[in-house]
Amino acid sequence: MTGPLTLDMVAGKMKEFGNSELVRKNRIRITTTPDKVHDTIKTAQAMLGCDRLITISAVDNTRTLELIYHLTGPHRMVLSIAIELTRDQPAIPTTSDILPPAAIYERQIHDLFGITFTGNTNLNRIMLNEDWPANEFPLRKDWKPGPDTFYGGIKVERT
Numbered sequence: 805m806t807g808p809l810t811l812d813m814v815a816g817k818m819k820e821f822g823n824s825e826l827v828r829k830n831r832i833r834i835t836t837t838p839d840k841v842h843d844t845i846k847t848a849q850a851m852l853g854c855d856r857l858i859t860i861s862a863v864d865n866t867r868t869l870e871l872i873y874h875l876t877g878p879h880r881m882v883l884s885i886a887i888e889l890t891r892d893q894p895a896i897p898t899t900s901d902i903l904p905p906a907a908i909y910e911r912q913i914h915d916l917f918g919i920t921f922t923g924n925t926n927l928n929r930i931m932l933n934e935d936w937p938a939n940e941f942p943l944r945k946d947w948k949p950g951p952d953t954f955y956g957g958i959k960v961e962r963t
Contacts, residue, residue: 853877860909898924
């Protein structure tokens with residue numbers, strides 16, 4: 805699809821996955837659930853021509869963690885697929901099997917937010933040092949450095 809995407813077009817093709825809204829004149833947001841992420845992306849690829857992953861964003865909005873997959877195509881519209889996850893043990897299926905570039909973003913998000921991408925076999929550290937304490941995710945709003953803990957070889961001391 806090379807013509808422009810409209811909110812009505814997207815809402816019609818994606819209605820089974822969740823609500824669609826026009827965020828800006830060149831951005832449409834679809835809110836869906838973790839169990840529908842694969843089908844939502846596959847439908848966006850097949851029916852809307854969204855064949856490129858721009859990035860995956862992660863947001864800590866205090867009560868939940870949110871993932872936003874930003875896709876585009878020849879139409880130059882950005883389709884943002886948003887999914888909310890619970891804070892305690894956040895997990896979602898990997899999308900690297902249908903969007904290979906997603907693997908690197910999943911590693912970064914896992915490292916910094918602690919979101920698990922089930923099916924991704926390479927969630928090794930990529931952003932933080934290897935000696936970073938386990939289960940500490942510095943981009944979560946509730947994270948605080950532990951007393952007398954080493955972060956990247958630097959000891960945090962509390963006075």
